[in-house]
Amino acid sequence: MSDVISTEKKLSPAFKARWLEALRSGKYEQGRKMLKGPQGFCCLGVALDVIDSGQWMASGWGNRDDGYELPRYDMSDTSLLSRELGIDGPTCDKLACLNDGITEEERVDEEPARAPLTFAQIADWIEANL
Amino acid sequence: MADTDFVTIAKVVKTQGRIGEVATEIFTDFPEKFAERKKLFALLPDDSRRELELEDAWPHKGQMVLKFVGVDSISDAELLIGSEIQITKLWSALSVERERVDEIRNQANALRKTADKLDSINAALDCPIVEPQA
Numbered sequence: 001m002s003d004v005i006s007t008e009k010k011l012s013p014a015f016k017a018r019w020l021e022a023l024r025s026g027k028y029e030q031g032r033k034m035l036k037g038p039q040g041f042c043c044l045g046v047a048l049d050v051i052d053s054g055q056w057m058a059s060g061w062g063n064r065d066d067g068y069e070l071p072r073y074d075m076s077d078t079s080l081l082s083r084e085l086g087i088d089g090p091t092c093d094k095l096a097c098l099n100d101g102i103t104e105e106e107r108v109d110e111e112p113a114r115a116p117l118t119f120a121q122i123a124d125w126i127e128a129n130l
Numbered sequence: 131m132a133d134t135d136f137v138t139i140a141k142v143v144k145t146q147g148r149i150g151e152v153a154t155e156i157f158t159d160f161p162e163k164f165a166e167r168k169k170l171f172a173l174l175p176d177d178s179r180r181e182l183e184l185e186d187a188w189p190h191k192g193q194m195v196l197k198f199v200g201v202d203s204i205s206d207a208e209l210l211i212g213s214e215i216q217i218t219k220l221w222s223a224l225s226v227e228r229e230r231v232d233e234i235r236n237q238a239n240a241l242r243k244t245a246d247k248l249d250s251i252n253a254a255l256d257c258p259i260v261e262p263q264a
Contacts, residue, residue, distance in 0.1 A: 035148055042148060072147070074191065078204050079144035079153075079211070089145070089205030096148055096204070 010086035011130050018050050023123040030119055032100045036073050043099045043122045044092055047085070048075050091130065098122055131218065136171060136179075140194060140215040145208055150201040151186075152210050153193045161194050163225060170198075172213040179216075 022028065028049070029040030036045040036056055049056070057074045081087045087095075097103060101116030117125065140154035164187040172180045183199040196215070201207055 033148070044148060072188070072190070072195075076147045076151075077144060077153070078147060078207075081204075082208065083144070089203070089208040092148075092204040 012085070015050070015085055016126070016130065019047050020123045020127060022046050022050050023119040023126075028119060030099070030116070032116065035076050035078070043095050043119060043126075044078065044081060046119070047081060047087070048077075051080060051084070087130070095122065095126075098125060135219050136173070136216040137219055138173070138214040138216050140196070142172070142196075142210045142213045142215065143193070144211060145204050146190070146195050148204065149197070150203050150207045151195050151197045152201075152207050153190065153195050154215060156194050160225075160229075161189060164194060164196070166225075167217055167221070169217075169221075171216040171218075172210055173216055174210075175212040180213075182215075 023043060023046055028046050031037045031040030031042060031045075033042070034045070035042050035048060041049065052075065055075045058072070078092060081092055082089060098117045099122060101114050139158045140156050142152045142154050144153050145151070146153040164184065168184050170182045170184055172182055174180060182201070184196060185199045186197040188195050198210075201210065
């Protein structure tokens with residue numbers, strides 16, 4: 001884990017390379033709304049998986065107002081992304097929106113207004129912008 | 131209200147999940163009571179206080195994860211890191227009283243069950259209940 005953690009609070013080139021490789025690998029199924037869920041990973045979930053692969057485990061179920069029950073996973077500590085990797089909150093939110101195909105204003109909507117970006121397209125965005 | 135009118139029951143330590151949840155260190159012996167406390171306050175690191183409405187709460191690895199209405203993103207949640215989650219002292223006092231009432235009610239129920247058992251035993255033995263002499 002230590003080889004991918006930057007102490008300078010910015011996205012380290014080593015971690016960035018591993019994250020992009022993971023996103024482009026085809027190894028991860030892409031899901032929406034959750035870091036990791038029954039349908040697959042969000043791009044931020046892939047980042048957490050790259051940090052510490054294999055540590056995901058369901059830790060319980062939560063009832064939400066919309067009636068859905070969503071599994072919650074132990075590796076859902078998103079502060080790792082900013083604290084250890086230097087990916088700040090607004091950037092995380094931007095990536096989550098790209099992953100889900102929504103704008104920040106549409107964040108709470110159920111259905112995406114446009115086609116979500118694929119992991120490969122998100123990797124291109126990260127490569128160009130982070 | 132003055133600062134002394136509030137009681138801190140948790141402290142936000144980090145963001146959790148993707149939709150604005152925060153993980154908190156708990157300072158109360160009754161974390162399950164979070165579900166009953168819809169109106170909470172956050173004492174922010176700059177000493178300002180923000181009223182929050184609790185949407186959901188669940189235990190997670192020794193901490194309590196809280197989701198507040200209107201805190202819907204990781205960046206929203208980041209603003210709460212370091213905050214003390216508080217309730218008013220009045221609510222705290224009412225909760226204590228309610229716990230006492232619940233305890234007394236439980237004891238009364240236990241006594242009632244014991245009395246019912248004694249009645250059944252007496253009936254089975256077919257002997258009259260002897261009232262204690264004054």
